[in-house]
Amino acid sequence: MPELPEVETARRGLEPHLTGRRVIEVRLRRSDLRWPIAHEVRELLPGQRIAAVDRRAKYLLLATAAGSALVHLGMSGALRFLDAGLKPAMHDHYDLLLEDGRLLRYSDPRRFGCLLWQGPGTLHPLLRRLGPEPLGPGFHGDHLWQLARGRTLAVKAFLMDQSIVVGVGNIYAAEALHAAGIDPRRSAGRVSRARYAMLAATVRDILSYAIERGGTTLRDFINPDGQPGYFEQELNVYGREGQPCRRCNARIQCVQLGGRSTFYCPRCQR
DNA sequence: CGACACACCTGGATGC
């Protein structure tokens, strides 16, 4: 469910409440998320002070002296701050109790998320093959263009490959390609260097703006303070099949690409 | 290595 703007929104919501706070207890109700919850979370996290709340790609990292808890929200995961003592509901899989009497509660109906552990000075295997952050200095048009040489897969699938660039999921890939005027079905290797420069810029701009707006709430995304995001009001193609393109008035189309619904404008995306 | 299908899981919307 969450792409980079939603995870970053979650991070910003967590940061002021978690930084410098001690975790006094970890309560696990069910451990069978995408992978079993790492035993270190139960064994090492209690008693630790959270030094920082970081994000890498779509992972949140709660950093402590003993290591970092690594949280992925999957498709339907959400973290919320609640008063300790509030009864958990069916899909509330774990709580971190904090020294200030509140708790951080993780809810995830589909259980595609995970809670893993990264030892001090190590890099978790899941973080090893990730591409650059789209809002960082290592991401630019020539990076995309270089990696796309000879690739035949659709440029949209290429853009969603987390080893190319992280954080771009199904919504923002469609939006960025529309803003750049690129047909999502075009082979990655057949997009020009100049158009990759445009695409890198639209990815950066759209992700930044979506973060400003608090992310996109389609169904159930909420930030840790319980607020929804407002970017869905700005979507130009995602979920708009049959509606007029805001730029050229042609009807937005939907096709399947790499197994994902892909929205685009057949007139202004080439 | 690259491309692709499939898997994981639940709930909500839709259609009959």
Add this chain to the structure above:
DNA sequence: TGCATCCAGGTGTGTC
């Protein structure tokens, strides 16, 4: 109202 079907923001794994 009930039930079947399809779809959903992610991503690792297996196969060719």
